[in-house]
Amino acid sequence: MENVTIMKTRAGLIFTLDALIALMLIMGTYVFVMDYDVRPLQQKTNYQQLHLTSGDGMNIFSKTVFNNINETLRDEIILNTQVNILDINKTLPDIIGKLWAYNDTGYASLIVQQFFEDIIPIDHGYSIKIKGSGDDTSIHTSSGTRPSLAESKFSVSSYRIISGYEEDIPSESFVASAWAVEARKNSTKIIPFNLGGSGWGGENFTVDKYFTLPANTTISDATFVLSIHYYPDIEGIWVNDEYFNESDVDWIYYEYDAGAGYGAYGTINSARLKDSISSGDNHMKIIIKNGEYNSHLHPGMYLKIQHQSNLLYEPIKKKFYLDNIVGNAAAWQVQAFHIPKGANITDATLHVEGNQVEKKVSIWINDDEIYSDVSPPSSPNLNFSFSDIIGNIHATSSSGSYYSTGETNTLGIYLDMNPLGSLPVTGGIDDCEISNESYIELEYTIPGGILKYGMIEVTGVEEFNNGGPELIKKANFSLPDREITKAFIHLAQYYSWRVAVAVWNEDENEPSWQGNKWTDYQIFLSPTGRAVPTDIYVPLDRLNKGEVNWIKVRDGFLGGSSDNAILPESTFEFSMLVPSMVGYGGNFPTKDAAIADANSRLDDILGEYAEATSIDNEAISMSQVPWMWGPAYLTLEMWK
């Protein structure tokens, strides 16, 4: 038998298996190696280079000062914008911010272009934007041969924060406030004549009216409203020394009631009347008679004065009463009183009453004994006038006026004792009394400077002015959105009996008449016939400021008649507070502009009610305060 070599067949078997295993190994290695994610290195490098150029570009831009840019451009910017010579050492982002705040982005663009054009490669595009509290503002975007952002494959951005700049707000600016140190208020003053009578049988009925107007009052107009019942003539009307008679009256309503005389309503409004009234004390007198009935005044008789006054506050009058003190065998008391510093003291009076005084009366103001009596009456009743005591009050004198120094003053009253000792040295035996009727009264005016912190009170008067005389009269008034301090209704009638008045506001429903009164919101009801006051107080809680308010008045009930009409000349008087100062306003590039703005705002707020005749201002500079405005974000975007 031949020995057959099996290896031939076996060689093919081993080769095949080895090859398969080797193939598997190599395939595995191949897969493993090829799984390595090889990004195109060139693209990554380009992106990194772009990133570095952007960051480096913003860095060097932020470090370059204004003085280092092209001199021609620098000088042109200084000449034509708010950037000045003092800014030459500011960095370019600051200059860009300032130009942006002043809306000079054209020059900002030139700075950017000049700076970046020769350091950013030509195959890159770039832009600078700035963003404050609003939208982005584009300062500059490259153009020409440089690629646009739309064409780019990738872009990067670098940022800088700049403070102290805000769009449209000057970075160096002024703000100002203003307050009226002196102001003239345009007011209407109503001096009512009370309902009253009467002159029977043709005899005189005389009314004397005294009133005072503030010093430095300028009267622009005066109207004397007569509402009287008389027959057949008016004897006379005197306003201070000026005489008026019936021929001076413009009668609006004039009705003869046989057997009763005339019921008349009319006015005197003339330059002669205006000129007859003055600041200070005034006196009016009217004499009427009625040969058929009784002469009397009807509701609605008043003197209306439109005036301007520098005296924005009525004089302040304070009375310090002493306590009632009874001591054995002496009585003494020290009363402190204070007048604000700078107040003009216009009057001061002292009244001292004592009882069972035996030996001595000693009165001191501060460290001056102003009175001493070692043989006093047992019940001294002493009065001291302004001239007696003003020299002892803590005050300075200037041009005949006295101004408080602000120090506390003391009034010392010593009865039957020596004020410098503790024992009665005058030998008094029984009780001694300081009466609580004793007082010191002071009158002064507040200096103008107080207006800086306060408000001024102004008064306005509005006529009903709607239709003709009516038994039931309804009127409405829009009140300003100001604090109302007082309000009155001055009814005008030429025949009156008794009235019911209701006042309501927009949020309430109109009241109706039920029985003999208004169902709601009634503020006045005549208690009896002929009890119709010329001025009826309106409770302030009946009024809504800033809204329409309603008034309804009726007569002719409970014995009245259809003649008791309410006239449209009835008026509504109200007083309100108007601010006399304004705070800091907007920013302005110059101090004068800021002050002018503050003064204008003060005029607006005073409105028609007053005119500031002397204004103090405070203006402060708002500069070099980087945290005041901003921040703003400067963005350099680059693309390729």
Next chain:
Amino acid sequence: MREVICLRYLSAVQKNIQGESDMVYINKGVNRKGQTFTSDFFVSAIIFMFILNISYITWNSAQDVTAEFESDNMQKKIFYITDMLTRTPGYPYGWNSTDVELIGLSDSSNMINSSKLDELQNMSYYNMTFLWGITDYEFNLTVSGDYTYKTFGKDIDHDARHITHIERVVLIDYGNGAIDKGYLKYTLWKM
């Protein structure tokens, strides 16, 4: 099958010898001289060629990957070096060519101090490569502006196998208030 046939052949041979026959093995067309062109050979040749091809491709890919790694590595080095140059003052702060431990040219970010640039000129090439950790590479550093042009290292060999380049925008402070815009360009290569 072949084994069976062979056994049967053996068996047939044995039987032939013995005069007996059961199955006769017939292997048409096969004789010892034609062994190279058998199907076994073709299959193994194909497999071999396939393996060879795969090996070649894998080797090339590995070469590319290695090259990428190398370039990436060089990029990182160059970023680090230029960052140190443009954003740090170096160590010690007022270094000179003999005591420098970290080379930095900028007292503030992107502001090259020209006096440090002058001091760099006093350093040897080897010293610079050593401090930067690039002794296996060659480098060229150029700082240029409107009023200055300084170059360090060797001339760039553009035929280098691996080469990478970066540019940084800088300001050059001459110390007398004069400041110039310029570039710092760094090239690193390996043959």
